[in-house]
Amino acid sequence: MLNMDKEAIKELLEMEAVPVCNILGSLLGRNVKMTVSGVEETDTDGLAECLPHFNVVIEGRRTANGLTADQLLVFSKEDMVRLTNYIMGVPIDTDSPLDEIALSTLKEVASQCMTAAVAELNDFLGRDMGEFITRISAYDNTERVQDLTRVWGMGSPFVIVRLHYTIDGVVDSDAYILASQTMRQVLGIPVMEEMPMPAIQEHMGKPKEAVSVQEVAFPEFKYTPLQYDREQIGDDKKKLLDITLDVSVRIGSTVCSVKDVLSFKEGQVLVLDKQAGSPADVVANGELIGRGDVLVSGDHFGARIIEIMGKRE
Structure with a gap:
């Protein structure tokens, strides 16, 4: 360089x-x-x-x-x-x-x-x-x-x-x-790629043409x-x-092949890796930070935190 x-x-x-x-x-x-x-x-x-x-x-x-x-x-x-x-x-x-x-x-x-x-x-x-x-x-x-x-x-x-x-x-x-x-x-x-050397026979003794250049000064970044x-x-x-974090609640996951995903149909049941009644994972920015019980709060689902993972004391 x-x-x-x-x-x-x-x-x-x-x-x-x-x-x-x-x-x-x-x-x-x-x-x-x-x-x-x-x-x-x-x-x-x-x-x-x-x-x-x-x-x-x-x-x-x-x-x-x-x-x-x-x-x-x-x-x-x-x-x-x-x-x-x-x-x-x-x-x-x-x-x-x-x-x-x-x-x-x-x-x-x-x-x-x-x-x-x-x-x-x-x-x-x-x-x-x-x-x-x-x-x-x-x-x-x-x-x-x-x-x-x-x-x-x-x-x-x-x-x-x-x-x-x-x-x-x-x-x-x-x-x-x-x-x-x-x-x-x-x-x-x-x-900047290195340019090839000219053949000696063609350029031996031939003076290079002078090129007029103007000095350029760039302002110093301060x-x-x-x-x-x-x-x-x-x-x-x-x-x-006030920094925001993406927080999600995951009740479970499963592994499917591409073939299985393409063959999904309405009404099909996916069996997750969690047993019924197990706590859901609370995830912030893709990282597991706790677990909670899934519940209904008014017209929305909610999660009651029951465990914090890696909490800083």
Whole structure:
């Protein structure tokens, strides 16, 4: 990857950092700063030397003009525990588990940040770029991260971006963006292919025509993070409590082949994996968080919670 490509990626991601800092500052009531400290190429084997061993990985994709770039956002697991402790109102140094609720909250916060960042970049570039999160996971090794990058192309280098971010009084650390090579095209950066050397017999001794060029200077992308006081959101972090989660109640499931599904008829009975009278699963953002009894409340079905899974004390 050419140095000009690295600088272009760095400048664009620095621009994205502006709305990300604003969103986080508004949600957390803290001053947030973020800088891109490096853009390089690496391969799967080189990841173990730079990534945190215990990590939280947000898997996502960027799309533009029919192109798709897979990417991973990698954070230190310890940093994410401190952040979720702060969000949940727990002392930040508490050794809390990254349970389903904590990961779902991080995913929602990350989604809001990415939406704002892509909107900023689309306005600047005049592109119709999209970005979405597919999964968030916590791992106790770097091997799983390496496995995720292997599907991007055996032996092909990919882009690694080092970010330094600070949330006053909560986290001061590094994070990483790993992205497939198509990230450059998705961002609108043309791939510079090496041109073939001319035949020596034809060009030996022939001077190259001078080309008149004009130096172009691009404005430096700078931002000044907004200052937020904790009093703006109160001790109960009301803005964070307004984050919405998809909650559903599942009474059971079954496995069918495609052939079975295509042969469904009206009146056909599906036998589920739950016994009659068993509690239903309460699911938030695809993660099991509790169980409840199904009941009727007026003209609607309801669920009375009887058990919470992985509740943070």
